[in-house]
Amino acid sequence: MKLTVNGDTLTLDGTTIADLVTQLNLAGRRLAVEVNRDIVPKSQHDDFTLNDGDVVEIVHAIGGG
Amino acid sequence: MSDLLTIAGNTYSSRLLIGTGKYKDFEETREAIETSGAEIVTVAIRRTNIGQNADEPNLLDFINPDKYTILPNTAGCFSAEDAVRCCKLARELLDGHDLVKLEVLGDQKTLYPNITHTLRAARELIDDGFKVMVYTNDDPIVAKELEDMGCVAVMPLGSLIGSGLGILNPHSIRLILEEANVPIIVDAGVGTASDAALAMEMGCDGVLLNSAVAHAQKPVLMASAMRKAIEAGREAFLAGRMPRKAYASASSPLDGISR
Numbered sequence: 001m002k003l004t005v006n007g008d009t010l011t012l013d014g015t016t017i018a019d020l021v022t023q024l025n026l027a028g029r030r031l032a033v034e035v036n037r038d039i040v041p042k043s044q045h046d047d048f049t050l051n052d053g054d055v056v057e058i059v060h061a062i063g064g065g
Numbered sequence: 066m067s068d069l070l071t072i073a074g075n076t077y078s079s080r081l082l083i084g085t086g087k088y089k090d091f092e093e094t095r096e097a098i099e100t101s102g103a104e105i106v107t108v109a110i111r112r113t114n115i116g117q118n119a120d121e122p123n124l125l126d127f128i129n130p131d132k133y134t135i136l137p138n139t140a141g142c143f144s145a146e147d148a149v150r151c152c153k154l155a156r157e158l159l160d161g162h163d164l165v166k167l168e169v170l171g172d173q174k175t176l177y178p179n180i181t182h183t184l185r186a187a188r189e190l191i192d193d194g195f196k197v198m199v200y201t202n203d204d205p206i207v208a209k210e211l212e213d214m215g216c217v218a219v220m221p222l223g224s225l226i227g228s229g230l231g232i233l234n235p236h237s238i239r240l241i242l243e244e245a246n247v248p249i250i251v252d253a254g255v256g257t258a259s260d261a262a263l264a265m266e267m268g269c270d271g272v273l274l275n276s277a278v279a280h281a282q283k284p285v286l287m288a289s290a291m292r293k294a295i296e297a298g299r300e301a302f303l304a305g306r307m308p309r310k311a312y313a314s315a316s317s318p319l320d321g322i323s324r
Contacts, residue, residue, distance in 0.1 A: 006112040024115050030125055031113060032158035037150075039157050057112065059154050061124050063094060064109025064140050065084030065226070065275030 001052040017045040020056065032059050068303065070271055072248055073164060073196040073217040075134070077104045080265065081295045082136070082250065084275025088284065091127040097278055098128060101288035106133045107166055107273070109140055110155050135159055136198065138166035143179065145169060145186035152190055165190065166220070166252075166273075168200040176226040178202055184210065191215045200252050203237035205244060212247050219245065220252035220273060223264065227276045229256030232263055242268050258287075258294035265298025266306070 003010050005020070012020050017040060021027055033040050034057040040048050050056070069076040083103040088094040098106055106128055114121065128135070137155030139148040152165045169186055171179040178201050190197050191214060198218040199211050208219045221241055224230035231254060232238060242249055248270035255261050255274040264272050272295060281287035 006115055008115065010115075024113075026113065026115075029113075029123065030158060032110075032154045034154065039153055041157060042160075057154075058115065059110050059158065060113045061108040061135070061137065061155075061158060062111045063085035063088060063091075063124055064138055065086045065107055065273075 001050065001054075003050060003053070004055045006056070006058055012050060015049050017048045017050065017056075020050065021045065021058075024058070026058070030060060033057070034059075068299065070248060072105075072198070077134070079104045079292075079295070080271040080299055081261075081291055082107065082252075082271055082273035083278065083288075083291075084138075084273070085124060085128060086275050087279035091122055091124060093284060094124070095127040097284045097288040098133075100285050100292070101278065102292045104134055105136050107136045107138045107275070110137055110151050110158065111141075130159065130162075134164065135162065136164060136166050137162075138200075139168050139186075141170070142168070143170050143172075143182075145182040145189065148182070148186040149189050149193075152195055153193075156195070163194055164196045164198065164217075166198045166200065167216075178222070180204075180207055184214070187211060187214055187216055198250070203234050203241065205237065205240040208241045208249070209244055212245060216247065218248040218250055218270075220250040223251045223254030223260065226253040228254055229277060229280075230254055231256050231260040232267075235263070235267060238264070238269065239267060258290040261291055262294040262298035262301070265295055266301045268302050271295075 001012050003012055036055050070080050079102045081103045082105040083101050084107045085094050139151045142148040142151055148169045169179045169182040171177045187197050197216045199216045200220050201207055203221040211219050223232035250271040250273050251264040251269050252273040255277045261272045278284050278287045
């Protein structure tokens, strides 16, 4: 399926958020994920099924003041 | 001496809050923050780079959330909506951590706070259970309104973010302090140690800074200077300074001089 992830178009081979995170080599990282502007808690990443056209945001902490 | 800073029921022995932006690398960030003695450390929330560099280091590998109170900030947000969204992402990212620094900016040139959006975002965040430390201007009326609303700390600017101009209007900060019942933390504008000491001598509860350390020629040494300035300023405030006089007053007795 085709997704928009952090503004870029991406083809996901699997179906869940966990699949997406793994495909992006981000497994095990401290992240927060939004799908279509709703936060999906970490505890649901394994089960949350994405749909074609979903807009996903993945964020993390960086240096800031 | 037991003199603790209390924010939202948690106590801290350091009154220096420090940012993690603009350092050369994470190792310098870690060393500067450790040297500063700060216990509350701000971070920004941004999109993760995707598609490359799986081994890219992560800030939170260097600044351990078990050791420091991580204070996610909404820097870069120019609307109440964006700031609230950012705080919710931060809470998810940090496993339910609800202490945030709210900062809603007005324009790129000044990074001055947009107060109408700040008030709106503060209201929404407090209603959602967040503990809000709020960046604001040095207006005593706005500061009081933010306190009354339930913000856990009010953080007026000393001068513009990243300007290093120091505390340009100490009289306004003093007016804020006179009426405050929550910690008042000078946030932004500190350029060097004496600026931080001045804030503390005036009776501020703490100082939040980033550029003054990160952009010093030797950041780790400046972190050490800031730690001492904050401690010295705090002790001077607690000691109570002598009154200012227009004329001299001799320190040695004038009587009994051999003639």
